Amino acid sequence: MxxxxxxxxxxxxxxxxxxxxxxxxxxxxxxSGAAFVIVICGTLAATLLQTSVPVMKRSMKIVGWIFRPPGVDADSMIEKIVGWSQLARKEGLLGLESVVENETDPFVQKLLQLLVDGSEPEVIQSIMDVEIGTREEIDTAAAKVFEAMGIYAPTMGIVGAVLGLMAVMQNLADPSKLGTGIAAAFVATIYGIGSANLFFLPMAGKLKGIIHGQTTAREMVVEGVVSIAQGENPRNIETKLKGYLA
Structure with missing residues (x-):
C-alpha cells in the first residue's frame, strides 16, 4: 500500500x-449537482472521445497502482540472477530448464527460455527490448488518459461557470438570487481546477513514475540474463546490476 x-x-x-x-x-x-454533471461528466465524455477502447481498459486496470503499485524487489532479483549465472557456469545453460518451468513472471520466463534455447546475446537483447518498449508504450498511453482528464477538467469548469453566469443574468430583476447564483457558478470552476490539480494530473504523474520503475527493473533483468549468455563472471554481473539500484 x-x-x-x-x-x-x-x-x-x-x-x-x-x-x-x-x-x-x-x-x-x-x-452542486449541475457543476458535477458539467465538469466531471463533460471531462469523462471528452476523454472517451479521444481514447481507444484498449487504452481505456488498460487505464482502468492500472489505476489501482496509485495505491498498490506492483512490487519490484530489485535486491532479490539480483540475487536470483547471480544464482542463475552460477548454475549456468556449473551445469551449462540447459541446467536452467527447471528454473524456466518454476518461474511465474511471463516476462522473465520468456527471457530465460531464450537463454536456455541458446539464442545469441544480441538476439535476446533485441527481442526483449521490443517487448519492454511495447509494454512501456501501452502503459504510458493508459497513464495519459488521466493526464487528458487533467487538461479537460479546468476547461469544463470554465464552461460550467459561464453557464451559471448566464443563468444569473436571466435573473437580474431579482437581486436576492444574484449572490447565490454567482457563488454556484464558481463552484464549477472549483470542481474543474481542483479535480485536475489535486487528482487527475498527480495520478498521471504517479503512474508514469511507476511505469518508468518497471521498465528499469525489466532492463536490469535483461542485462543480467544477456550477461549470463555472454559467459560473464557472476561477481561481475552482480556488480554491474547493482548499478541499477542507484
Missing amino acids: DKLSIIGVILALVSVLLGSTLKGAGIAALV
Missing part, C-alpha cells in the same frame, strides 16, 4: 473542505 498516495488524497480533500469552511463559505456551498 502506498501511504503517500493515501495521505495525498486525504490532504487534498481536507485542503478544499477545510479551506472553504475557514473562508466562511461552508462545505454545503461546494455541493
Whole structure:
C-alpha cells in the first residue's frame, strides 16, 4: 500500500473542505449537482472521445497502482540472477530448464527460455527490448488518459461557470438570487481546477513514475540474463546490476 498516495488524497480533500469552511463559505456551498454533471461528466465524455477502447481498459486496470503499485524487489532479483549465472557456469545453460518451468513472471520466463534455447546475446537483447518498449508504450498511453482528464477538467469548469453566469443574468430583476447564483457558478470552476490539480494530473504523474520503475527493473533483468549468455563472471554481473539500484 502506498501511504503517500493515501495521505495525498486525504490532504487534498481536507485542503478544499477545510479551506472553504475557514473562508466562511461552508462545505454545503461546494455541493452542486449541475457543476458535477458539467465538469466531471463533460471531462469523462471528452476523454472517451479521444481514447481507444484498449487504452481505456488498460487505464482502468492500472489505476489501482496509485495505491498498490506492483512490487519490484530489485535486491532479490539480483540475487536470483547471480544464482542463475552460477548454475549456468556449473551445469551449462540447459541446467536452467527447471528454473524456466518454476518461474511465474511471463516476462522473465520468456527471457530465460531464450537463454536456455541458446539464442545469441544480441538476439535476446533485441527481442526483449521490443517487448519492454511495447509494454512501456501501452502503459504510458493508459497513464495519459488521466493526464487528458487533467487538461479537460479546468476547461469544463470554465464552461460550467459561464453557464451559471448566464443563468444569473436571466435573473437580474431579482437581486436576492444574484449572490447565490454567482457563488454556484464558481463552484464549477472549483470542481474543474481542483479535480485536475489535486487528482487527475498527480495520478498521471504517479503512474508514469511507476511505469518508468518497471521498465528499469525489466532492463536490469535483461542485462543480467544477456550477461549470463555472454559467459560473464557472476561477481561481475552482480556488480554491474547493482548499478541499477542507484
